[in-house]
Structures are given as structure tokens and as C-alpha cells.
Amino acid sequence: MSTPAGRAPTIIEVAARAGVSKSLASRALRGERGVADETRRRIHVAAAELGYRINSAARSLARGQSGIVGIVLNDIGNPHFTGVVAGAEAEARERGLRTIIGHGAGSAPDLARQIETMLELRVDGIVVVSSWAPREVLEHAAQLTPVAVVARLDEPPESLDMIxxxxxxxxxxxxxxxxxxxxxxIAYVTRSTSVTxxxxxxxxxxAIEQVGLELAEYRVGxxxxxxxxxxxxxxVDxxxxxxxxxxxxxxxVARERGIDVPGDIALVGYDDTPLARIVSPALTSVNQPQRAMGRRAIxxxxxxxxxxxxxxxxxxxxTLLVRGSTFRR
Known part of the structure; x- marks a missing residue:
């Protein structure tokens, strides 16, 4: 079957070409679950051969929804945040949703602007991967669309979800x-003043006070x-x-200044991002299930x-994953 010149192909023609029902073809192209992988592949091939494209605008008008979820993250350069986004995108894709990303650039005002942009785009929900977003901005957004925050908040508003x-x-x-x-x-070294x-x-x-020791805390730029x-x-050791x-x-800095890790100083990171596994010595780090948290947000x-x-x-x-940066013989 071919499509007459000058006319866009229909979902009926895609279904006929793939040898499936119209409803199954539609479900596969929306990314919904319950379609066998081989069948899904055949439907997508048929759609590509015919030049079929989903009319997202028309579908949104019919359903009263955009089919889009906005994701606003604090720092696009931090693998922890991108891990959460990867999980959210995977879950959204499986549910037939699309995602758009806004970068807050580590700034509360920028995060607020990105959230406002998502509201202007009339997204079906907003995932905020940051504890920096102003409370009043989150409360306002949650009045207009579902909001899920993937971060620790002090006394989170009842109108939104927290993961x-x-x-x-x-x-x-x-x-x-x-x-x-x-x-x-032992020292705790941070670059952040966040709730997290x-x-x-x-x-x-x-942990330090329970054994009668004193903690040294530092914030570095x-x-x-x-x-x-x-x-x-x-x-510090x-x-x-x-x-x-x-x-x-x-x-x-330790390597450049001749300080041995872990011989002179044992070092622990947090988040267990890919960085922890590719540096030498590999970092002992606290694992957070970023992808699972992103999926739960969707x-x-x-x-x-x-x-x-x-x-x-x-x-x-x-959970703590012990690697070379704290391994002492």
C-alpha cells in the first residue's frame, strides 16, 4: 500500500502495512506498554516507510493534555542530576509521554524562571530535581499542574510530591x-548550602559525636x-x-600536591555517580538510586x-559502596 501524492498517511494505512489493528498501531507509536517488541518494531518501520507522523497537537486538543512533562534540574553538569533525568525520561517514554528539560544553573531565580516557562508551555506535570527552588514557586506551580520534587525539602508543601x-x-x-x-x-567538605x-x-x-570526637566542617568555593x-x-585523616x-x-588537588589517597587521607564521595568508578583510586561513595527516583517522579x-x-x-x-579511596591494608 502506498499513500497518494500530496496527502499525509493515516494511522489506518500504517496499521494495514504492518498487519495489525489501528488501536495496536496507535498504542505502539505512542510508546505505550503491552506491545511486543517485534510488533512495535514492525509498526515503526511501516510508519517510517509511509512517512507517518503523530499529530501531537491534535491529540493534545482532543485529550485536553499536552503529553509533555517538564523536567527542571539544578546542575546539568552533575551526573547525579542527569541520572535522575535518565530515569524520568525512561519512565515517561514507556508511558507515551515526552519530556523537555530546563536548566536552573544552580540558581534559585533561574530555577523559578524555568518552572514558570514549563507552566507557560502547559505541560502535564513538572519534575523538579533540586532543593533550591523557592517554596512559593513550587506551591504556585502545584496549583496548576502536578509537581514532583526529587530532592530533600524541609516541610514540603502538601500540594506536591517529594522523592x-x-x-x-x-x-x-x-x-x-x-x-x-x-x-x-574527619572533615566534612561541601560546596553547597542546600537542605541536602x-x-x-x-x-x-x-556519627562523630557518638564516639566523642569533633567534626571539622568546611565550605569551599x-x-x-x-x-x-x-x-x-x-x-585530617x-x-x-x-x-x-x-x-x-x-x-x-591531593594528587597534585603530593598527598596520598588513601594512605594519608581516606576520601568518600556521595551519590555514586559514574565519576566514582572512573577516577583512580576509585571513590568510595554513597549510592542513591537516581534512575529509580526519576522513574518514581513520573x-x-x-x-x-x-x-x-x-x-x-x-x-x-x-547504601555505601567501598572502593579504593578508603582501602587501607
Whole structure:
């Protein structure tokens, strides 16, 4: 079957070419579940051969929905955030939804602007991967569309869902590991003043105080190698960084200044991003299930669209993965 010149092919023609029903062809092209892989492939091939394109605008008008979910993230350069986005995109694709991404660039005003842009685009929901977004902005957005925040918030509004990891528990486990390998002068080093970083700091402090020691806490700026070296030469023998990006910077400065990791200082990162596995020595790091958290955010958006009104508070328990940066013979 071929399409007459000058006329766009229809879903009926795609179905006929693929040898399936119209409804099955439609489901496959929308990315819905329940279609066998080989059948889905055959339908997509038929659509490509005929030049068929889904009329998203018409479908949105008919359903009163855009079929698009906005994802606003804090730092596109941090693998933790991109891991959450990858999970959200995968779940959205399986549900026949599309995603658009807004970058908040580590700034509360920029995050607010990105959220406002998503509202202007009339998305079916917004996933915010950051604890920096202003509360009033989140509350306003949640009045207009489902909002799921993948980050720790203090007293999150009832109108939105929160998906987070137990940061205090993860940091405490990391600190207990440093104590177990003999560290007695432990520092928490962060580049952030976020709620998440503060929770991790509390976890470190809890573990340190339980054994009668004192915690050294430092906040460093970007590219502040001199401050990092000063910390490393201050007598500390164990360091927990607020994330893997900060930990890899500490590792680089240590190597450049002749400080051995883990011989002189044991080092732990947080988030267990791909960075933790590709540096040398590989980073001991606290794992957060980024993809699972991203998937849950899209599930929450869909549940809200289907009528759920009770707030979801999904907590994920982090786990410590021990690697070379804390391995002492």
C-alpha cells in the first residue's frame, strides 16, 4: 500500500502495512506498554516507510493534555542530576509521554524562571530535581499542574510530591566507615548550602559525636585549590565530600600536591555517580538510586493526573559502596 501524492498517511494505512489493528498501531507509536517488541518494531518501520507522523497537537486538543512533562534540574553538569533525568525520561517514554528539560544553573531565580516557562508551555506535570527552588514557586506551580520534587525539602508543601534519599543516614554510614578504618580527624567538605548538604552534615556530626570526637566542617568555593590543600594539610585523616564532584576535585588537588589517597587521607564521595568508578583510586561513595527516583517522579505525576490528592513522600535508603579511596591494608 502506498499513500497518494500530496496527502499525509493515516494511522489506518500504517496499521494495514504492518498487519495489525489501528488501536495496536496507535498504542505502539505512542510508546505505550503491552506491545511486543517485534510488533512495535514492525509498526515503526511501516510508519517510517509511509512517512507517518503523530499529530501531537491534535491529540493534545482532543485529550485536553499536552503529553509533555517538564523536567527542571539544578546542575546539568552533575551526573547525579542527569541520572535522575535518565530515569524520568525512561519512565515517561514507556508511558507515551515526552519530556523537555530546563536548566536552573544552580540558581534559585533561574530555577523559578524555568518552572514558570514549563507552566507557560502547559505541560502535564513538572519534575523538579533540586532543593533550591523557592517554596512559593513550587506551591504556585502545584496549583496548576502536578509537581514532583526529587530532592530533600524541609516541610514540603502538601500540594506536591517529594522523592528523596535519606541523606543523614547515608552520611552517617560513610562516617562510621571512616571511623572503622581508623580515621579520627574527619572533615566534612561541601560546596553547597542546600537542605541536602545540611542533612548530610548532620549525619556526619551524629556519627562523630557518638564516639566523642569533633567534626571539622568546611565550605569551599569553585576552583579553590588553595583552600582544599589547606584542609588536606590541617591534620585530617578522613574526608567526606558532599558529592562526587567535590570529592574528585579533592582527589585531584591531593594528587597534585603530593598527598596520598588513601594512605594519608581516606576520601568518600556521595551519590555514586559514574565519576566514582572512573577516577583512580576509585571513590568510595554513597549510592542513591537516581534512575529509580526519576522513574518514581513520573509515576507520581501520572498518579496526580489520575486523581490522587494525598502527598507522596517516597524515601530511598542509600547504601555505601567501598572502593579504593578508603582501602587501607
Amino acid at each position: 528523596a534519599s535519606d541523606d543523614a543516614h547515608g552520611a552517617r554510614a560513610a562516617t562510621e566507615h571512616l571511623l572503622a578504618i581508623g580515621c579520627r580527624h 548538604s545540611a542533612a548530610r552534615g548532620r549525619g556526619v556530626r551524629t 569553585p576552583e579553590d585549590d588553595e583552600e582544599i590543600e589547606r584542609i588536606l594539610r590541617s591534620g 578522613g574526608v567526606l565530600a558532599n558529592n562526587d564532584l567535590t570529592a574528585t576535585e579533592i582527589l585531584r 509515576e507520581c505525576i501520572s498518579e496526580r493526573r489520575d486523581g490522587r490528592t494525598d502527598p507522596e513522600r517516597a524515601w530511598y535508603e542509600p
